[in-house]
Amino acid sequence: MDFTFNEEQTLIQGQVEQFIQKEYDWETRQKLSNSDLGFGEKNWKTFAELGWLGISVSEDNGGFGGSAIETMLIMEEFGKGLVVEPFLETVVMSLGLLDRYGSDQQISDVMSEVINGKIHLALAYAEPQSRFNLSDVVTEAKKEGDNFIINGFKSVVMNGPVANKIIISARTSGKQMDKKGVSLFLVDSNTAGLTKTDYKTVDGRRASDINLENVTISNDSLIGSLDKGFGLLDEAIDRSILAISAEAVGAMEVLYKTTVEYTKTREQFGTPIGKFQVLQHRMVDMFMEYEQCKSLLYMATMKNEEGSLDAKKAISGLKYQVGKAGKFVGQQSVQLHGGMGVTDELNVGHYFKRLTTIGTIFGNADFHLKQYTSL
Amino acid sequence: MDLTFSNSDLSFRKEVVAFLEEEYPSDIKEKQDKRVPLEKEEIIRWQKILHGKGWFAINWPTEYSGYQDLSVTEKYILQEELANVNAPTMIPFGVGMCAPVIYSFGTDQQKEKYLPSILNSDVWWCQGYSEPGSGSDLASLKTKAETKDENYLVNGTKTWTTLAQHADWIFCLVRTETTEIKQEGISFLLIDMKTPGIEVKPIITIDGSHEVNMVYFDNVEVPKENLVGKEGQGWNIAKFLLAHERSGIAGIAALKRELRRLKDLSSDIQLGEGTLIDDPQFRSKIEETEIELTATEFTELRTLAAMSHGGSPGAESSILKIKGTELQQTISELFVEMLGYYAHPFYLENELGSNETVGPDYAAPVMPHYLNFRKVSIYGGSNEIQRNVISKAILGL
Numbered sequence: 001m002d003f004t005f006n007e008e009q010t011l012i013q014g015q016v017e018q019f020i021q022k023e024y025d026w027e028t029r030q031k032l033s034n035s036d037l038g039f040g041e042k043n044w045k046t047f048a049e050l051g052w053l054g055i056s057v058s059e060d061n062g063g064f065g066g067s068a069i070e071t072m073l074i075m076e077e078f079g080k081g082l083v084v085e086p087f088l089e090t091v092v093m094s095l096g097l098l099d100r101y102g103s104d105q106q107i108s109d110v111m112s113e114v115i116n117g118k119i120h121l122a123l124a125y126a127e128p129q130s131r132f133n134l135s136d137v138v139t140e141a142k143k144e145g146d147n148f149i150i151n152g153f154k155s156v157v158m159n160g161p162v163a164n165k166i167i168i169s170a171r172t173s174g175k176q177m178d179k180k181g182v183s184l185f186l187v188d189s190n191t192a193g194l195t196k197t198d199y200k201t202v203d204g205r206r207a208s209d210i211n212l213e214n215v216t217i218s219n220d221s222l223i224g225s226l227d228k229g230f231g232l233l234d235e236a237i238d239r240s241i242l243a244i245s246a247e248a249v250g251a252m253e254v255l256y257k258t259t260v261e262y263t264k265t266r267e268q269f270g271t272p273i274g275k276f277q278v279l280q281h282r283m284v285d286m287f288m289e290y291e292q293c294k295s296l297l298y299m300a301t302m303k304n305e306e307g308s309l310d311a312k313k314a315i316s317g318l319k320y321q322v323g324k325a326g327k328f329v330g331q332q333s334v335q336l337h338g339g340m341g342v343t344d345e346l347n348v349g350h351y352f353k354r355l356t357t358i359g360t361i362f363g364n365a366d367f368h369l370k371q372y373t374s375l
Numbered sequence: 376m377d378l379t380f381s382n383s384d385l386s387f388r389k390e391v392v393a394f395l396e397e398e399y400p401s402d403i404k405e406k407q408d409k410r411v412p413l414e415k416e417e418i419i420r421w422q423k424i425l426h427g428k429g430w431f432a433i434n435w436p437t438e439y440s441g442y443q444d445l446s447v448t449e450k451y452i453l454q455e456e457l458a459n460v461n462a463p464t465m466i467p468f469g470v471g472m473c474a475p476v477i478y479s480f481g482t483d484q485q486k487e488k489y490l491p492s493i494l495n496s497d498v499w500w501c502q503g504y505s506e507p508g509s510g511s512d513l514a515s516l517k518t519k520a521e522t523k524d525e526n527y528l529v530n531g532t533k534t535w536t537t538l539a540q541h542a543d544w545i546f547c548l549v550r551t552e553t554t555e556i557k558q559e560g561i562s563f564l565l566i567d568m569k570t571p572g573i574e575v576k577p578i579i580t581i582d583g584s585h586e587v588n589m590v591y592f593d594n595v596e597v598p599k600e601n602l603v604g605k606e607g608q609g610w611n612i613a614k615f616l617l618a619h620e621r622s623g624i625a626g627i628a629a630l631k632r633e634l635r636r637l638k639d640l641s642s643d644i645q646l647g648e649g650t651l652i653d654d655p656q657f658r659s660k661i662e663e664t665e666i667e668l669t670a671t672e673f674t675e676l677r678t679l680a681a682m683s684h685g686g687s688p689g690a691e692s693s694i695l696k697i698k699g700t701e702l703q704q705t706i707s708e709l710f711v712e713m714l715g716y717y718a719h720p721f722y723l724e725n726e727l728g729s730n731e732t733v734g735p736d737y738a739a740p741v742m743p744h745y746l747n748f749r750k751v752s753i754y755g756g757s758n759e760i761q762r763n764v765i766s767k768a769i770l771g772l
């Protein structure tokens with residue numbers, strides 16, 4: 001048993017931490033989030049230059065062959081800075097999937113472009129009726145000669161607005177909820193028949209609803225084999241849950257610490273409010289929730305990395321805990337800041353909002369408790 | 376003990392239902408049903424309609440409202456039916472806060488001057504208590520009112536002032552004297568917002584809306600006749616008013632409507648073979664909430680009954696404040712949960728009702744509402760402060 005990071009991992013953690021401290025003060029973050037693009041193009045270039053975009057890509061495919069630990073460390077630091085650059089969407093959710101299952105053609109088309117920060121990706125899995133069930137897929141892909149023709153609708157596709165290529169799940173056989181019969185396709189976002197409605201999300205990021213009407217793509221857009229996309233998608237989402245949970249842990253750390261600091265300086269009734277025992281206990285609970293999440297995060301990340309049989313159960317347990325704890329820590333940070341907590345100006349409300357969306361993304365606490373029970 | 380309504384109660388309910396069918400303007404109803412924020416004009420129009428029927432200032436003594444008195448049960452029925460059609464809730468600062476202070480502590484001249492325009496919704500009031508350094512510890516407030524000839528000269532900063540951007544007048548707690556016991560130097564002062572030296576600056580909240588403000592006073596001259604009660608009596612007046620503020624704060628009727636709506640909407644959301652409401656986890660949360668809501672409703676009814684027999688809403692109103700606001704927050708959270716991913720697209724106030732929004736047509740206001748309602752456990756005396764009140768005043772700790 002060993003909970004220490006190796007030299008390279010420590011190095012990258014320090015690098016990201018430094019980037020947040022030097023380049024990502026709160027004012028800058030807000031400016032980027034409120035800009036048309038919704039994040040910093042220059043920052044994305046920096047990520048590419050520092051090698052972060054390809055860190056977990058296999059060496060065969062032009063990456064650095066890092067493990068899930070590197071991703072976890074990056075995401076945790078991103079959580080602390082409430083980073084809006086779409087690392088999760090482009091790199092963790094999408095690139096990881098292509099790295100493992102993309103065809104040679106797809107890899108040569110996409111890999112270096114993404115690693116060099118030239119293009120963006122998105123993973124379109126949710127549909128209006130699907131809630132959190134990855135196999136509930138109505139969007140249909142029909143084979144016609146050398147092509148597939150896709151019709152359907154994808155909801156709240158994170159990073160949809162800037163994604164040059166989108167991985168889309170579609171049904172190629174079976175019934176609405178069947179795992180078998182789901183296939184994945186890599187689709188250019190400017191393909192005829194693909195229309196996006198772009199919008200801002202409450203966490204200051206961007207997403208799209210995507211309508212697919214007779215979107216015609218060639219056979220070699222298929223990722224992996226026909227009808228067998230569910231497993232690949234499920235794995236990608238598991239890795240994404242680990243990553244987003246790391247982000248949540250980072251955000252929770254900032255929130256509990258910020259709240260503790262605030263209650264030391266805010267005075268009411270002639271004393272710092274941090275002297276009131278009821279608030280002390282509340283903050284102790286916030287701190288403990290953070291620690292518990294971090295423990296599950298390390299455990300689940302390592303289990304997944306080792307390919308352990310109960311990794312999926314561990315991941316659902318983690319996401320359940322993150323959902324519950326994130327809500328508690330977020331809400332209480334706002335509460336303990338009083339009126340200040342509900343202002344747009346203070347960063348606390350924005351961390352709270354991100355923890356709120358993280359609670360839902362890839363399945364909320366209820367969903368993962370059910371998954372946990374079933375595994 | 377008797378839970379049934381009398382025949383006259385039942386016919387009163389019919390009268391309310393018929394009135395609302397006739398008089399509730401369809402344009403306001405449409406906005407309300409979409410959960411889109413109303414314009415000032417629309418709120419005023421609706422308050423005037425209620426006033427015309429004698430159902431606006433229902434808690435005032437009839438000598439000031441000129442209304443026919445309503446029994447506790449009738450008030451309960453009225454609130455319930457208003458909530459059932461999702462009529463706008465009244466803005467409390469004039470009718471529910473300032474007016475009770477004026478008719479309880481004001482001079483005859485003040486009553487004549489201020490009450491009719493509040494009754495008619497012609498003058499819009501806001502509440503100037505909190506300051507940057509004085510929230511929970513309100514008595515530490517620093518805004519100063521010094522005597523200068525016939526006037527007070529007011530200097531200081533108020534904050535979190537709800538709807539000050541629309542207000543004609545503000546009622547303030549100000550310090551008229553520096554006293555050993557800080558409560559004793561506080562006075563209750565009415566100030567015309569048009570007086571030179573007042574500046575209002577918006578504070579944007581996490582739901583992206585502009586509801587609260589900073590209000591700055593820089594050498595603002597206020598006639599001495601605008602003092603309500605005596606100098607130094609402000610704290611007692613404030614305590615009196617807080618009890619008033621809290622007794623209606625639970626908003627039970629609206630909560631019952633929202634819980635029904637949650638059930639209706641979630642039974643339309645497909646989930647696997649069934650619908651979301653069939654999901655045991657989601658359903659049990661709704662049911663736990665319903666039980667808590669019923670308990671709170673009857674706690675309120677017991678409190679009201681005691682009041683109608685001459686009791687006053689004491690620390691019990693703190694129970695209602697805590698339970699009511701916890702329920703408001705829980706229900707707003709369940710709406711977010713119900714929506715799943717479609718709670719995330721985010722629109723500003725003025726975009727909420729537009730056709731641009733994505734997801735189910737009721738989705739857009741859900742997240743802003745959830746975020747906005749984090750305030751309810753903070754304002755009106757935070758829930759921590761309310762628990763302090765109960766432990767001290769009821770439990771004697």
Ligand SMILES: Cc1cc2nc3c(=O)[nH]c(=O)nc-3n(C[C@H](O)[C@H](O)[C@H](O)COP(=O)(O)OP(=O)(O)OC[C@H]3O[C@@H](n4cnc5c(N)ncnc54)[C@H](O)[C@@H]3O)c2cc1C
Pocket residue numbers: 266268269273276278279335336337338339340342501502503504505507509510511512534535536537538587750753754755756757758759760763
């Ligand atoms: C949306 C909104 C609208 C408002 N509208 C108005 C308005 O129209 N007019 C007006 O005058 N005011 C208004 N308020 C102000 C509101 O009344 C104050 O925010 C409230 O009194 C809390 O004060 P504070 O924000 O300074 O928090 P603080 O008093 O600094 O409290 C911070 C935290 O410490 C806790 N705390 C403080 N003291 C104790 C204690 N003794 N024991 C345990 N815990 C404690 C609080 O519960 C809170 O969690 C509004 C506030 C909001 C958020």
